[in-house]
Amino acid sequence: MSAAGGDRLRAFLAESLALWQVGGKVLAGVAPVLIEIRADDGARVWIERAGDDTPFKWFVRWRRAGDAPGGVRELRPRACGSLVGMLAAAREGLGVERGSAVRVVAALE
Amino acid sequence: MALIPVSIITGFLGSGKTTLLARLMRDPAMGRTAVIINEFGEIALDHDLIETSEESFVQLSNGCLCCNVRSDLTLTLSDLAARRAQGTIPPFERVVIETSGLADPAPILHALMTDRDLNGVYALDGVITTVDALLGITTLDHHEESRRQAAVADRIVITKTDADGANADAVRQRLAQLNPGAAVTDAGTTITPSLLFGHGWYEAGGKHPDVGAWLAHDAAAHAHHAHTDDIASFSIVRDAPLHAVTLALLLSALAENHGADLLRMKGIVNVHEDPQRPAVIHGVQHVYHAPVWLPRWPSDDRRTRMVFIGRNLREAWVRELIELLDAEVAAESSRVPAA
Numbered sequence: 001m002s003a004a005g006g007d008r009l010r011a012f013l014a015e016s017l018a019l020w021q022v023g024g025k026v027l028a029g030v031a032p033v034l035i036e037i038r039a040d041d042g043a044r045v046w047i048e049r050a051g052d053d054t055p056f057k058w059f060v061r062w063r064r065a066g067d068a069p070g071g072v073r074e075l076r077p078r079a080c081g082s083l084v085g086m087l088a089a090a091r092e093g094l095g096v097e098r099g100s101a102v103r104v105v106a107a108l109e
Numbered sequence: 110m111a112l113i114p115v116s117i118i119t120g121f122l123g124s125g126k127t128t129l130l131a132r133l134m135r136d137p138a139m140g141r142t143a144v145i146i147n148e149f150g151e152i153a154l155d156h157d158l159i160e161t162s163e164e165s166f167v168q169l170s171n172g173c174l175c176c177n178v179r180s181d182l183t184l185t186l187s188d189l190a191a192r193r194a195q196g197t198i199p200p201f202e203r204v205v206i207e208t209s210g211l212a213d214p215a216p217i218l219h220a221l222m223t224d225r226d227l228n229g230v231y232a233l234d235g236v237i238t239t240v241d242a243l244l245g246i247t248t249l250d251h252h253e254e255s256r257r258q259a260a261v262a263d264r265i266v267i268t269k270t271d272a273d274g275a276n277a278d279a280v281r282q283r284l285a286q287l288n289p290g291a292a293v294t295d296a297g298t299t300i301t302p303s304l305l306f307g308h309g310w311y312e313a314g315g316k317h318p319d320v321g322a323w324l325a326h327d328a329a330a331h332a333h334h335a336h337t338d339d340i341a342s343f344s345i346v347r348d349a350p351l352h353a354v355t356l357a358l359l360l361s362a363l364a365e366n367h368g369a370d371l372l373r374m375k376g377i378v379n380v381h382e383d384p385q386r387p388a389v390i391h392g393v394q395h396v397y398h399a400p401v402w403l404p405r406w407p408s409d410d411r412r413t414r415m416v417f418i419g420r421n422l423r424e425a426w427v428r429e430l431i432e433l434l435d436a437e438v439a440a441e442s443s444r445v446p447a448a
Contacts, residue, residue, distance in 0.1 A: 012433060015426045019366060052444065057437060083430075083437055084362045091365075098368055103223065103396045104360070 006034055013037060013047075016087060020096045037090065041065040045093040047086060050079065058086040062093025112232040113190070115204045115221055116306050120239030121248045121255040122210030125268030129239055129296065130207055138302040143189055143201040145182070147209040182206070182217065183224045190230045203306065204231065211254050214261050215372060218393040237305050238262035239296075242275035246283055256340045259287050260418045261373045261393070264305060268296040288342060290375070290416050340372070343424045345431065347413040350381040352438040355431070356388065356400070362430055364395035367419060371395075376415030377403075384411070 006028065013035060014026045024039035029046060037045040043065040050056040059077035063069060073093070080086040091098060120126045127146075133139055192198045208214060214236055221233045238258045240249070245267070248255045259265060265284055270277045281293055294300060351359075356378055363371055374392045378400070387407075388400035417427060 008429075009433070012426070012429045015423060015429065016366070019421075019423050019426050057441075082358055083433055084358045084365070087362060088365060098366060101361075101364065101395065103364075104399050 010035055013090070016090070017094075020091060020094065020098060022094050022096060024094075037094070039065065039094050041095075043094050044074075045090050047090070048077065054079070056081055057083070058089075060086055060089035060093065062089070064093060064095055113202065113204060113230060114234035114307065115186075115206065115231045116234045117206045117208060117214055117217055117236045118239070119208040119212060119214045119236060119258045119262075120210065120268075121252060121258065123244070124210070124239040124241045124248070124255075125266075125296065126207050126210070126239050129237075129266055129268065129300070130205065132300065133205075133302055133305070136302050141199065141202040142302075143198075143204045144207070145185055145189075145204065146207045147212065183220045183227055186231060187226045190227075203234075205306075213254060213257050215257070215369075215393055218261070219396050222393065222396050222398065234306055235263035235308055236261050237264045237266060238291075239266050239268050240280055240284060241269040241272075242267050242277040242280050243269045243272045245280040246276070249283055249287070253339075256287060257372060259284055259291075260340050260342070262288055262291045263308065264292045264294060266294050266296050266300065266305075270295050270297045286342075287340060288418060290342070290344075290418075339420045340418070341420075341422055341424075342416065342418040343422070343427075344414060344416045345424075345428055347379075347431065349435075350379040350384055351413055351431070351435055352381045352442065353383075354441075355435040355438045356380065356390070358434050358438070359431060360390070360392065360397050362434070363392070363427070364397075366426075367422060369394045370421050371417065371419040373418045374415065376413070377407075378413045378415070379411050387411070390415075 010026045010028065017024055017026065017037070017039075022039055023041075024037060024043075027036045027038065028034075029036040029048075032048050033046045034049050035047040037043075037047075039045075043063065045060065045062045048059040048061075050059055056079040058080040060080060061074050061077045063071060063074045067074075078085075078089045080089055118126050118130060130144065130146075134144075186204070189198070189201070189204070193200055206217065208217065218233060218236070221227060221231055238261075240255075240259060249259065265288070267277050267280055267284075269275055277295060284291070284293060294304065363374065371392070371394055374390070374397075376390050378388045378390060380386075380388050383402070385406075386402045386404060388402055390400050391398050417424075
């Protein structure tokens with residue numbers, strides 16, 4: 001992803017934090033991390049772009065507030081197939097409980 | 110079997126729901142209508158087919174239990190359908206539900222959209238909300254229930270316009286901010302069943318929804334961002350078509366991130382894979398109808414237009430979400446080798 005794309009995604013994730021009512025910062029990461037989220041409560045989320053040789057788009061690792069460094073989710077990333085999955089992983093890392101799974105009912109045609 | 114259209118009449122306590130219903134009942138066109146009322150008021154309704162319901166929905170702050178809990182209302186509707194099939198009651202062709210004054214209409218919409226027993230029998234026609242011109246502003250200011258009732262309405266009837274101290278213009282202005290897409294009618298004018306009913310998603314005659322009316326929001330939204338305290342509405346207009354996968358991902362993201370705060374969402378979408386046939390989408394909180402594909406565009410305007418109404422929505426977030434999702438899907442599509 002280009003630098004401009006990274007900036008755009010950071011701005012979007014900053015807006016996402018506001019939507020989720022989470023205080024914190026969205027920072028540029030140190031490669032291979034594209035973006036790092038630092039929540040005010042101590043939670044951390046690291047987002048990497050998946051390579052084109054994988055069926056995934058994103059890898060997300062996190063350390064929830066109060067967890068010691070080096071936990072399972074910090075070491076083993078969650079692979080996400082889309083931006084929607086990346087947002088869900090970020091919410092989980094930040095401890096945000098929000099919304100419901102979409103439910104689509106039969107069309108009325 | 111043709112689905113039976115269901116209309117919901119809601120409105121805050123004392124806003125004139127029952128008066129409106131009683132007035133409609135005098136019209137011969139209401140002859141084959143079953144009426145479900147949540148509570149008997151002071152106004153007697155003279156009609157052959159009136160049922161009562163307790164509206165015992167249960168809703169959690171996180172998630173939506175109403176999708177799983179069978180309520181008294183759904184049981185009432187199921188029972189009516191069964192007795193209709195048995196021939197023990199007249200073969201009604203429409204159902205009107207009058208909610209209680211403090212009801213949140215969203216769980217009722219959910220039940221109509223998701224209950225397995227109801228889904229093949231009934232279809233939502235629309236939500237009609239009464240707001241009175243005398244106390245409407247104060248009620249909207251102080252009662253979230255009232256704002257939610259107005260926010261999810263397809264049509265709003267302003268009542269008591271001839272009362273001393275009534276200010277219909279102020280109410281109309283407030284409602285235009287809260288729900289610019291809703292058609293607004295003055296109760297002082299001629300109100301007929303055909304004005305209020307039969308404009309919804311499903312019509313026995315195969316008519317499609319009046320997309321243009323919903324999206325009347327466009328003009329207002331471009332003129333000003335419609336925001337009223339915690340409940341806001343906005344519309345998004347997009348020139349370029351959206352990929353079908355983007356649409357599916359968008360609905361997931363909206364449900365997961367906005368949840369119950371997204372009171373209602375409607376739209377007409379230009380889908381990249383089938384640009385000649387627009388997809389019409391409609392959701393209440395996290396529950397959506399599968400897209401309805403219109404055979405053709407209703408006008409020369411082929412832009413994607415979506416209207417969002419809800420609490421604590423972030424317009425910038427939704428706009429950017431759509432763009433980022435579609436860019437991601439487009440990149441993935443270009444990566445997949447042609448068969």
